[in-house]
Amino acid sequence: MTERFILKVEDLTVSFDGFKAVDHLSFYVEPNECRVIIGPNGAGKTTVLDLICGRTKATEGSVQFKNKELLAMREDQIVHAGVGRKFQTPSVYEDLTVFENLELSYPKGHGVFGALAFKRDAAVRARIADIAETIFLDDQLDEKAAFLSHGQKQWLEIGMLLIQDPELLMLDEPVAGMSVAERKKTAELLNRIIQDRSVIVIEHDMGFVADIATRVTVLHQGKTLSEGTMERVQNDPKVVEVYLGH
Amino acid sequence: MQSSAFMTRKELIGFLILAALIFIVFPVALDNFRLNLFGKYLTYAFVAVGLALCWGAGGILSLGQGVFFGLGGYCMAMFLKLEASTPENTAIQSTPGIPDFMDWNQLKELPWWWEPFYSLPIALAAVVAVPVIFAFIIGVAMFTRRVGGVYFAIITQAFAAIMTILIIGQQGYTGGVNGITDLRTLMGWDIRTDEAKTILYFVNGALLFVVLLVAQYVRKSKLGRLLIAMRDQEDRVRFSGYNVANFKIFIFCLGAAFAGIGGAMFTLQVGFMSPTLVGIVPSIEMVIFCAVGGRLSILGAVYGALLVNWAKTSLSESFPELWLLGLGALFIAVVMFFPNGLAGVWSEKIEPRLLALFNQKKPSRPTPDGAPAE
Amino acid sequence: MFADYSMSELGAIFAMQGFAGLILFSVFVLMALGLAIIFGQMGVINMAHGEFMILGAYVTYLTSNLFADHLPFLFGTYFFVAMIFAFLISGALGLLVEWSLIRHLYKRPLDTLLATWGLSLILQQTYRSIFGAREVGVSIPDWMMGSLPLTDLIEVPINGIFVMVLAVSISLAVYVMMFRSRWGKQVRAINQNRVMAGAVGINTEWTDRLTFGIGCGVAGVAGSAFTMIGSTGPTAGQLYIVDTFLVVVFGGAGSLLGTIASAFSISQAQSIMEFFLSGSMAKVLTLLVVVGILMIRPQGLFSLKLRK
Numbered sequence: 001m002t003e004r005f006i007l008k009v010e011d012l013t014v015s016f017d018g019f020k021a022v023d024h025l026s027f028y029v030e031p032n033e034c035r036v037i038i039g040p041n042g043a044g045k046t047t048v049l050d051l052i053c054g055r056t057k058a059t060e061g062s063v064q065f066k067n068k069e070l071l072a073m074r075e076d077q078i079v080h081a082g083v084g085r086k087f088q089t090p091s092v093y094e095d096l097t098v099f100e101n102l103e104l105s106y107p108k109g110h111g112v113f114g115a116l117a118f119k120r121d122a123a124v125r126a127r128i129a130d131i132a133e134t135i136f137l138d139d140q141l142d143e144k145a146a147f148l149s150h151g152q153k154q155w156l157e158i159g160m161l162l163i164q165d166p167e168l169l170m171l172d173e174p175v176a177g178m179s180v181a182e183r184k185k186t187a188e189l190l191n192r193i194i195q196d197r198s199v200i201v202i203e204h205d206m207g208f209v210a211d212i213a214t215r216v217t218v219l220h221q222g223k224t225l226s227e228g229t230m231e232r233v234q235n236d237p238k239v240v241e242v243y244l245g246h
Numbered sequence: 247m248q249s250s251a252f253m254t255r256k257e258l259i260g261f262l263i264l265a266a267l268i269f270i271v272f273p274v275a276l277d278n279f280r281l282n283l284f285g286k287y288l289t290y291a292f293v294a295v296g297l298a299l300c301w302g303a304g305g306i307l308s309l310g311q312g313v314f315f316g317l318g319g320y321c322m323a324m325f326l327k328l329e330a331s332t333p334e335n336t337a338i339q340s341t342p343g344i345p346d347f348m349d350w351n352q353l354k355e356l357p358w359w360w361e362p363f364y365s366l367p368i369a370l371a372a373v374v375a376v377p378v379i380f381a382f383i384i385g386v387a388m389f390t391r392r393v394g395g396v397y398f399a400i401i402t403q404a405f406a407a408i409m410t411i412l413i414i415g416q417q418g419y420t421g422g423v424n425g426i427t428d429l430r431t432l433m434g435w436d437i438r439t440d441e442a443k444t445i446l447y448f449v450n451g452a453l454l455f456v457v458l459l460v461a462q463y464v465r466k467s468k469l470g471r472l473l474i475a476m477r478d479q480e481d482r483v484r485f486s487g488y489n490v491a492n493f494k495i496f497i498f499c500l501g502a503a504f505a506g507i508g509g510a511m512f513t514l515q516v517g518f519m520s521p522t523l524v525g526i527v528p529s530i531e532m533v534i535f536c537a538v539g540g541r542l543s544i545l546g547a548v549y550g551a552l553l554v555n556w557a558k559t560s561l562s563e564s565f566p567e568l569w570l571l572g573l574g575a576l577f578i579a580v581v582m583f584f585p586n587g588l589a590g591v592w593s594e595k596i597e598p599r600l601l602a603l604f605n606q607k608k609p610s611r612p613t614p615d616g617a618p619a620e
Numbered sequence: 621m622f623a624d625y626s627m628s629e630l631g632a633i634f635a636m637q638g639f640a641g642l643i644l645f646s647v648f649v650l651m652a653l654g655l656a657i658i659f660g661q662m663g664v665i666n667m668a669h670g671e672f673m674i675l676g677a678y679v680t681y682l683t684s685n686l687f688a689d690h691l692p693f694l695f696g697t698y699f700f701v702a703m704i705f706a707f708l709i710s711g712a713l714g715l716l717v718e719w720s721l722i723r724h725l726y727k728r729p730l731d732t733l734l735a736t737w738g739l740s741l742i743l744q745q746t747y748r749s750i751f752g753a754r755e756v757g758v759s760i761p762d763w764m765m766g767s768l769p770l771t772d773l774i775e776v777p778i779n780g781i782f783v784m785v786l787a788v789s790i791s792l793a794v795y796v797m798m799f800r801s802r803w804g805k806q807v808r809a810i811n812q813n814r815v816m817a818g819a820v821g822i823n824t825e826w827t828d829r830l831t832f833g834i835g836c837g838v839a840g841v842a843g844s845a846f847t848m849i850g851s852t853g854p855t856a857g858q859l860y861i862v863d864t865f866l867v868v869v870f871g872g873a874g875s876l877l878g879t880i881a882s883a884f885s886i887s888q889a890q891s892i893m894e895f896f897l898s899g900s901m902a903k904v905l906t907l908l909v910v911v912g913i914l915m916i917r918p919q920g921l922f923s924l925k926l927r928k
Binding site for chain 1: 467474484485492496
Binding site: 415 | 721
């Protein structure tokens with residue numbers, strides 16, 4: 001039983017001055033599963049990701065990743081345990097080049113003295129070139145990130161996660177604000193990278209969700225409203241009411 | 247492809263020009279008095295270089311660098327004062343053999359924490375270690391709780407205030423408002439002669455270059471790029487698996503170490519240390535040295551320290567009222583019109599024109615950390 | 621050390637020391653209120669805050685001279701006129717500074733800090749050129765002199781009481797402005813969501829300017845009140861800036877109640893410690909304790925936990 005889930009979220013609660021943004025939420029993610037979280041604005045979707053990766057401290061509950069309690073760990077320790085997180089607005093280092101952006105995410109030299117001694121060797125270069133190709137940025141390696149388009153920045157951030165090779169990847173609206181062409185390319189990219197790892201995605205684009213989701217969790221007011229396959233969720237009368245009822 | 251080399255050709259030329267200025271031009275062109283004065287300015291450059299790393303690259307603005315400068319300076323001064331206070335020299339005191347200000351304040355024996363400063367190796371180690379330990383304590387307390395930005399600035403400023411009040415209030419132990427004065431010899435070598443002052447100027451210059459090379463190494467290492475990344479996207483760095491606080495603590499301690507060395511060299515060259523170099527006002531002036539040079543540029547920081555202090559000496563000799571107005575205007579102008587300081591003016595305005603003049607080729611894209619020359 | 625005093629003497633000492641603490645408290649509150657508005661609501665660090673206070677003090681000095689020379693029969697009331705002048709003139713300078721300097725730097729708080737430091741140097745030198753380096757004092761009207769005997773042993777100075785009354789009334793005025801007026805509502809709206817506030821038709825630019833101006837005006841009034849208990853010199857403002865910022869940060873930026881509570885605890889701590897230690901050590905200990913608490917609780921005494 002313990003081996004069945006890679007991530008176990010149980011009774012997770014956070015309250016801001018009495019307001020419960022996430023309210024006794026529980027869900028379980030299997031290895032290699034792609035879980036999509038949907039829900040109306042303010043349902044607590046982003047807060048759930050914040051809680052898992054340690055950005056927000058939970059009021060109560062537990063989050064276990066490979067049987068390790070994440071709530072007791074610091075953000076960087078959670079990353080080293082194998083959880084990667086992409087933010088909603090693209091956050092890349094604008095003053096650095098694409099190469100340097102990827103290099104800083106390379107999983108080596110993460111201590112102070114490790115960073116001082118870090119050498120840009122052939123293995124690092126090869127890995128960066130490899131990732132850059134995957135995220136369609138191999139021609140822009142020397143470009144400052146500030147000069148990239150919005151979609152390219154999203155790709156770069158995804159690339160920064162890929163280079164860490166996380167076992168659990170969490171993506172917050174990866175196709176938001178993209179053009180149709182970029183969206184198509186991103187879907188293709190995501191479809192490729194979600195193989196061989198567990199993924200949690202927050203997304204609004206239902207076509208996209210249907211395309212990638214193993215299972216879907218619908219959040220409403222910090223609680224699970226419905227959970228299951230896309231088809232099941234879409235036909236759940238409670239979901240229909242929340243989305244269309246008001 | 248990407249240059250991860252320790253120094254680009256352009257940066258090397260910048261270093262060489264500065265070396266030529268400090269080791270050849272100044273000693274040849276200036277008389278002994280002025281050279282000693284420039285040596286004093288260069289001790290502030292140690293602080294400014296540290297600030298270029300902390301503030302320019304890391305976005306951590308400390309308004310308490312004077313504390314570290316002072317701690318380094320006082321550690322040196324305590325050693326020199328003990329050497330000067332031999333029982334023979336202080337025979338007229340009611341308790342011979344202790345520093346004169348202690349005697350004036352009716353102290354009968356040397357406080358226990360002065361004892362280790364009889365030893366030169368301990369004093370020299372303390373010049374670096376005391377500021378670093380102090381910075382480490384502040385850094386751990388602040389950065390692990392994610393205090394940054396203006397809060398950090400205000401709290402470090404409070405430390406500068408506390409330090410000054412403490413030194414002035416405890417005059418029996420610290421020499422009070424006058425500081426520790428009347429320093430004479432270093433292991434028997436008289437530091438007050440012109441010859442000694444010239445030698446100390448060169449030692450100071452050499453140490454400054456050691457500090458500059460360390461700073462250059464840090465800037466060019468992955469740690470240097472991480473600092474810039476943290477300044478812009480702290481959360482992204484954190485969620486790329488770095489313990490952000492450790493990096494901030496490191497760079498803050500490094501800046502403190504630089505400042506401590508600068509303070510010790512100040513004591514040696516100027517012959518005293520006093521609370522006027524520790525408090526709120528000197529601490530914030532040290533920030534302006536760095537800002538004038540260009541907050542990202544370590545070479546710029548040296549020029550900033552030289553230029554502002556030279557202007558201060560020249561102006562306040564002849565027009566003392568004008569100096570404060572000028573300094574005030576400088577603060578505003580640097581922030582409003584030249585946020586990248588001299589280094590920015592050099593790389594955006596002067597360098598492209600020089601390049602166009604010399605080789606009629608495409609002007610290179612301006613970089614914010616190009617080095618300014620004269 | 622208590623053995624030398626009788627119980628009633630000891631009680632009187634504590635009462636007088638407590639009263640001295642209350643005067644210090646009033647001073648801190650007056651200084652910090654303007655800063656709490658500017659720093660707490662706008663997030664702007666105004667290092668020249670002390671100089672705005674001193675401006676109010678000099679305005680009061682000039683007004684007292686004016687009354688003494690031309691309206692001697694009204695001299696007893698000059699102070700109230702001076703306070704209004706101080707508010708208007710400091711406030712007007714505040715508006716000018718916001719327009720010329722601050723509004724260009726809203727996104728760069730650390731740079732604002734440096735620029736306003738530069739401004740403070742310029743103002744100090746200006747005061748020195750106009751009024752001289754020596755401190756000036758105002759003549760206090762007769763009714764404010766002397767002290768009020770409460771018991772045989774306890775006496776309280778009238779000017780001290782007056783400053784306390786002022787501190788209370790100005791705090792109330794700021795509270796009313798902040799939480800009852802349209803301007804206050806707009807300021808708080810902008811503080812919470814600038815873009816949205818602009819979208820619903822608040823003139824954010826003008827509100828910012830007015831806020832800065834009012835904050836500086838309140839500083840001017842504080843300076844005016846200062847003249848009642850001390851003299852004024854060109855660099856007097858700088859002496860208080862660290863204390864004032866610590867009071868505001870310690871209270872929790874953005875909380876008016878927090879500012880007052882923190883002013884109270886810091887001033888009482890300092891004046892009680894002053895009885896046992898030398899003045900400078902009391903100051904050092906107070907500052908260290910405040911900084912120490914801020915390290916443990918960086919958000920200050922009063923603050924809300926917010927969803928990021």
